[in-house]
Amino acid sequence: xxxxxxxxxxxxxxxxxxxxxxxxxxxxxxxxxxxxxxxxxxxxxxxxxxxxxxxxxxxxxxxxxxxxxxxxxxxxxxxxxxxxxxxxxxxxxxxxxxxxxxxxxxxxxxxxxxxxxxxxxxxxxxxxxxxxxxxxxxxxxxxxxxxxxxxxxxxxxxxxxxxxxxxxxxxxxxxxxxxxxxxxxxxxxxxxxxxxxxxxxxxxxxxxxxxxxxxxxxxxxxxxxxxxxxxxxxxxxxxxxxxxxxxxxxxxxxxxxxxxxxxxxxxxxxxxxxxxxxxxxxxxxxxxxxxxxxxxxxxxxxxxxxxxxxxxxxxxxxx
Numbered sequence: 144x145x146x147x148x149x150x151x152x153x154x155x156x157x158x159x160x161x162x163x164x165x166x167x168x169x170x171x172x173x174x175x176x177x178x179x180x181x182x183x184x185x186x187x188x189x190x191x192x193x194x195x196x197x198x199x200x201x202x203x204x205x206x207x208x209x210x211x212x213x214x215x216x217x218x219x220x221x222x223x224x225x226x227x228x229x230x231x232x233x234x235x236x237x238x239x240x241x242x243x244x245x246x247x248x249x250x251x252x253x254x255x256x257x258x259x260x261x262x263x264x265x266x267x268x269x270x271x272x273x274x275x276x277x278x279x280x281x282x283x284x285x286x287x288x289x290x291x292x293x294x295x296x297x298x299x300x301x302x303x304x305x306x307x308x309x310x311x312x313x314x315x316x317x318x319x320x321x322x323x324x325x326x327x328x329x330x331x332x333x334x335x336x337x338x339x340x341x342x343x344x345x346x347x348x349x350x351x352x353x354x355x356x357x358x359x360x361x362x363x364x365x366x367x368x369x370x371x372x373x374x375x376x377x378x379x380x381x382x383x384x385x386x387x388x389x390x391x392x393x394x395x396x397x398x399x400x401x402x403x404x405x406x407x408x409x410x411x412x413x414x415x416x417x418x419x420x421x422x423x424x425x426x427x428x429x430x431x432x433x434x435x436x437x438x439x440x441x442x443x444x445x446x447x448x449x450x451x452x453x454x455x456x457x458x459x460x461x462x
Contacts, residue, residue: 261278408434
């Protein structure tokens with residue numbers, strides 16, 4: 144683990160405002176944590192005595208469970224609150240929910256919410272660290288971090304590498320966080336899909352915009368597939384799923400356009416037969432399950448670093 148860089152952020156709200164040095168430091172810290180996965184005793188005492196509250200107000204499997212496993216591996220106690228079991232269904236505000244969790248002596252809140260900006264808002268109303276586990280169509284920082292971690296693990300230094308992000312870019316928080324992260328780490332990013340889901344506005348983030356699947360895949364070192372975000376769309380942005388698949392679904396023929404050593408990624412959940420054929424999702428070039436495993440290491444790093452920065456800040460304020 145590098146020691147010359149000092150992490151000072153107590154919250155992780157998004158990737159956009161992180162520096163390349165901060166991104167690299169998180170990833171390097173995650174490498175150290177992943178080395179513990181093969182130990183007989185996988186638990187570390189790093190967050191012993193801390194309480195991590197997972198406030199998941201949108202459905203989640205991989206992200207929620209990965210945060211739970213990460214916190215447990217660091218010896219923290221975990222409190223998980225879902226939307227259906229919270230008082231929000233009775234009309235309680237998000238602010239009141241978070242402040243009650245803080246009053247119950249939780250040391251950190253990991254939040255997933257359908258409204259963009261929710262994690263930033265909570266960081267202004269509670270005095271404990273806030274970790275963004277996905278807010279609307281805004282950002283999903285830990286997904287981008289685990290994706291970059293996996294890319295570095297599989298293809299090495301990302302400078303000059305080419306990554307194609309294929310699918311519903313318009314409504315994807317994963318795409319936004321990945322564009323920010325990959326560009327900061329020196330990669331070239333092409334977003335590709337139907338024009339209704341891949342508007343030219345993404346060029347302002349430093350991505351190349353394409354509606355030609357073959358040209359986007361031909362020189363890519365990795366293709367990152369995204370599912371269609373039906374839950375965030377007020378109307379269909381293409382005639383049917385069948386027509387989307389016929390034009391942009393990754394199948395065996397289209398996978399032949401990729402470099403022989405190019406990898407296939409997906410943040411999940413996978414709609415098999417829509418954005419990708421099952422045989423490709425399960426193939427040797429797929430790193431989808433590696434992404435899931437790496438999500439534990441990355442989230443261990445984030446929880447540890449933000450908790451440590453919070454302790455440092457409290458000690459500084461007490462002087």
